[in-house]
Amino acid sequence: xxxxxxxxxQQCLRFLVATYRWLLQLYxxxxxxxxxxxMVQVFRDSCHQAEREHGFPGLMTxxxxxxxxxxxxxxxxxxxxxxxxxxxFFIRASGLLVIVGATVDALLQVDGGASVVVTGYRGVLxxxxxxxxxxxxLRGLVYTPVVCYxxxxxxxxxxxxxxxxxxxxxxxxLALGAMWRCISxxxxxxxx
Amino acid sequence: MxxxxxxxxxxxxxxxxxxHILLALAGGERxxxxxxxxxxxxxxxQMRLGPGTLYRSIKPPSRRCLIEESDERPDASxxxxxxxxxxxxxxxxxxxxxxxxxxxxxxxxxxARHLLGETRQGLLATQGGxx
Numbered sequence: 001x002x003x004x005x006x007x008x009x010q011q012c013l014r015f016l017v018a019t020y021r022w023l024l025q026l027y028x029x030x031x032x033x034x035x036x037x038x039m040v041q042v043f044r045d046s047c048h049q050a051e052r053e054h055g056f057p058g059l060m061t062x063x064x065x066x067x068x069x070x071x072x073x074x075x076x077x078x079x080x081x082x083x084x085x086x087x088x089f090f091i092r093a094s095g096l097l098v099i100v101g102a103t104v105d106a107l108l109q110v111d112g113g114a115s116v117v118v119t120g121y122r123g124v125l126x127x128x129x130x131x132x133x134x135x136x137x138l139r140g141l142v143y144t145p146v147v148c149y150x151x152x153x154x155x156x157x158x159x160x161x162x163x164x165x166x167x168x169x170x171x172x173x174l175a176l177g178a179m180w181r182c183i184s185x186x187x188x189x190x191x192x
Numbered sequence: 193m194x195x196x197x198x199x200x201x202x203x204x205x206x207x208x209x210x211x212h213i214l215l216a217l218a219g220g221e222r223x224x225x226x227x228x229x230x231x232x233x234x235x236x237x238q239m240r241l242g243p244g245t246l247y248r249s250i251k252p253p254s255r256r257c258l259i260e261e262s263d264e265r266p267d268a269s270x271x272x273x274x275x276x277x278x279x280x281x282x283x284x285x286x287x288x289x290x291x292x293x294x295x296x297x298x299x300x301x302x303x304a305r306h307l308l309g310e311t312r313q314g315l316l317a318t319q320g321g322x323x
Contacts, residue, residue: 027244031247031248031251034247034251035247035251038224038243038247038275038276039224039243039244039247041224041225041275042224042225042228042243042246043243045225046225046228046243065240065242066242066243066244068242069241069242069243069244069245070242070243070244072244072245073242073244073245073248074244076248077244077248
């Protein structure tokens with residue numbers, strides 16, 4: 001039993017180190033080149049110690065702390081280097097944000113109109129019943145997440161090439177499918 | 193009392209992370225993980241540096257005059273070749289001393305204004321007596 005839990009801890013440790021190495025992409029390239037290997041080494045040493053002293057919970061606590069440190073220091077490093085103002089970074093970040101926002105908005109529609117866009121527009125229709133073609137407009141607004149999503153995806157593809165771009169693309173297509181399903185189910189519930 | 197060095201004075205009011213790194217290196221050369229362990233141990237776990245904060249603190253050109261990489265390895269047989277060791281420069285040593293003195297002056301002021309509890313006052317008096 002102990003041997004099994006130790007083996008699963010080791011697998012977890014390897015997974016965390018690999019994930020941390022991948023997440024180092026959040027730092028500017030120059031910083032990553034200078035310190036990436038050493039940061040992974042330091043994280044691996046910390047993981048070994050946490051696993052030895054506190055087992056799996058220790059590993060998880062360390063991971064959370066290191067992840068927050070990574071987010072904070074990567075943002076600070078980008079601000080210090082001015083890369084946040086660069087065009088590729090702006091396109092990539094805004095593309096991701098638009099995709100995430102559109103996905104969340106579509107997923108909120110699953111239980112019938114909790115979406116920010118749809119709920120907001122229903123509120124407007126309630127006070128302005130004279131608005132003609134309201135349902136048509138409503139339909140248009142429901143499609144907004146898809147439009148936002150597609151624009152975000154285009155931005156991401158512009159800024160991100162290589163295998164990361166392909167991975168983003170695959171995940172994006174899967175999420176788009178889920179989003180489309182949500183919207184279709186909403187239309188079947190609320191026919192025009 | 194020595195005349196303050198303007199170059200040293202300009203570096204003062206270090207961030208807690210940098211001061212703790214300098215303190216850790218004042219005890220001798222250390223690699224990144226060693227610095228993190230030393231900082232955690234010396235603060236009883238109250239300050240834990242992550243790899244990002246650690247290397248960001250070491251990186252900027254303004255810090256290169258305080259900390260430098262060391263080519264010597266304390267014990268090559270027990271060590272991983274990929275590790276990078278750091279040590280204080282002589283200027284870094286002076287900045288650490290000046291910062292410690294600045295903090296000491298602040299503690300004295302806090303003491304004079306009765307901001308420190310009885311226990312700490314007793315502790316300071318004991319330490320002062322021993323010195």
